[in-house]
Amino acid sequence: MTEGGWEEKIDVNNVFKLQPARPVTSFGVGAIKSIDETLKELKKKDIDKLLVVTGSAGYKNSGAWDPIEQALKENDIEYSLYNKVRPNPTYTICDEAADIGKNLGAKATMGIGGGSPIDVAKTVAVLLEYPDKKAKQFYEEGVVIEKAVPIIAINTTHGTGTEVDSFAVAQSDGLYKPLIISPNIYPTYSIEDPSLTRSLSPEQTIATSVDAMNHVTESATTMITNPYSISLAKETVRLTVKYLPMAIAEPNNITARYWLMYASAIAGISFDIALLHITHVMEHAMSALNPKVIHGIGLGILLPSVIKSIYPAVPEVLSAIYNPIIPELKGVPGEAEYAAKKVEEWLFGIDLTQKLTEYFTKDDIPKLTETALNPLFGMLLAIAPIEATEEVIKKIYEDSLVPISK
Ligand SMILES: [Fe+2]
Numbered sequence: 490m491t492e493g494g495w496e497e498k499i500d501v502n503n504v505f506k507l508q509p510a511r512p513v514t515s516f517g518v519g520a521i522k523s524i525d526e527t528l529k530e531l532k533k534k535d536i537d538k539l540l541v542v543t544g545s546a547g548y549k550n551s552g553a554w555d556p557i558e559q560a561l562k563e564n565d566i567e568y569s570l571y572n573k574v575r576p577n578p579t580y581t582i583c584d585e586a587a588d589i590g591k592n593l594g595a596k597a598t599m600g601i602g603g604g605s606p607i608d609v610a611k612t613v614a615v616l617l618e619y620p621d622k623k624a625k626q627f628y629e630e631g632v633v634i635e636k637a638v639p640i641i642a643i644n645t646t647h648g649t650g651t652e653v654d655s656f657a658v659a660q661s662d663g664l665y666k667p668l669i670i671s672p673n674i675y676p677t678y679s680i681e682d683p684s685l686t687r688s689l690s691p692e693q694t695i696a697t698s699v700d701a702m703n704h705v706t707e708s709a710t711t712m713i714t715n716p717y718s719i720s721l722a723k724e725t726v727r728l729t730v731k732y733l734p735m736a737i738a739e740p741n742n743i744t745a746r747y748w749l750m751y752a753s754a755i756a757g758i759s760f761d762i763a764l765l766h767i768t769h770v771m772e773h774a775m776s777a778l779n780p781k782v783i784h785g786i787g788l789g790i791l792l793p794s795v796i797k798s799i800y801p802a803v804p805e806v807l808s809a810i811y812n813p814i815i816p817e818l819k820g821v822p823g824e825a826e827y828a829a830k831k832v833e834e835w836l837f838g839i840d841l842t843q844k845l846t847e848y849f850t851k852d853d854i855p856k857l858t859e860t861a862l863n864p865l866f867g868m869l870l871a872i873a874p875i876e877a878t879e880e881v882i883k884k885i886y887e888d889s890l891v892p893i894s895k
Pocket of ligand 1: 700769
């Protein structure tokens with residue numbers, strides 16, 4: 490199989506949205522200064538009150554808050570600060586933040602941080618337009634999102650993708666971690682300034698970049714994938730493999746941070762169009778049942794076994810996107826186990842050595858499997874490149890308990 494083998498597998502009859510509605514995204518070192526211009530734009534639209542949604546410390550440690558606070562003051566925009574978002578945020582957190590926004594009369598939301606604060610800001614933007622409704626009704630009961638107030642996303646990590654996409658994720662207390670999808674929850678404005686990612690810990694650095702790698706592993710292999718998503722996937726993997734070790738060794742290396750943030754953004758665009766499948770569904774089951782699971786680490790735990798399972802169905806695409814790690818792949822089904830072992834080796838090389846036993850035991854697998862198979866995730870499992878049966882899901886969890894190479 491040649492390097493371009495995946496092109497022959499593209500269904501030319503698949504009509505996709507190459508460019509759905511998107512945020513206006515300011516990208517580059519120093520982009521945070523554009524917050525002033527953004528707030529001026531909002532002011533012109535009569536938006537003079539907003540809810541800031543963030544975690545407890547990162548918004549200050551990252552260096553994002555000082556220029557934002559100054560711009561809010563200078564543009565005379567009244568705000569309330571909700572800084573209690575934790576990783577894997579719950580519906581309760583979304584509802585609590587929305588109440589603060591309602592009390593203020595907020596006409597927009599601003600999420601500062603990684604996926605969790607920005608997703609809560611998106612959810613609150615919806616709740617402000619539906620004051621009688623609760624987050625659960627949108628996440629679990631299928632209430633359609635027809636409107637939301639403007640959302641500003643200030644990204645301080647390099648993994649989430651939420652700053653460029655139309656999704657948000659939240660969870661019930663210890664049961665499910667579903668997502669909402671709506672063109673109305675694209676941020677209106679996004680700011681991606683790589684200098685804000687320099688304070689990420691080594692573990693956050695690894696977890697967020699591995700999240701981006703998983704976004705494209707899935708987006709490039711869904712049943713509804715497209716050439717654009719696959720091209721972005723190839724570039725995401727190439728840049729992550731090149732610059733992640735650099736950022737781990739030198740957290741202040743702004744060139745490395747720039748390219749990792751860029752890789753994460755294009756990965757977000759890739760899965761915004763082509764969606765995700767098995768790995769994210771299975772990880773969401775893990776972090777729903779144990780909120781201590783860090784999203785990117787959970788995905789890294791599952792990735793080798795997922796590759797082993799799906800590779801025979803999509804060898805052309807996976808060999809092309811993983812070329813920077815495993816150039817010897819030919820794109821034939823028989824390489825599945827080899828590819829999985831090599832990806833695991835790469836993960837171990839960047840110090841992501843955890844396996845499923847870090848968070849769960851073998852006895853938890855039936856519950857994990859049942860959670861992953863909840864109908865809330867059915868839409869994503871239906872577009873996986875293989876049939877995601879109970880047996881398949883269970884086997885991937887089992888294979889992820891210990892290293893594949895053992
Ligand atoms: Fe993710």
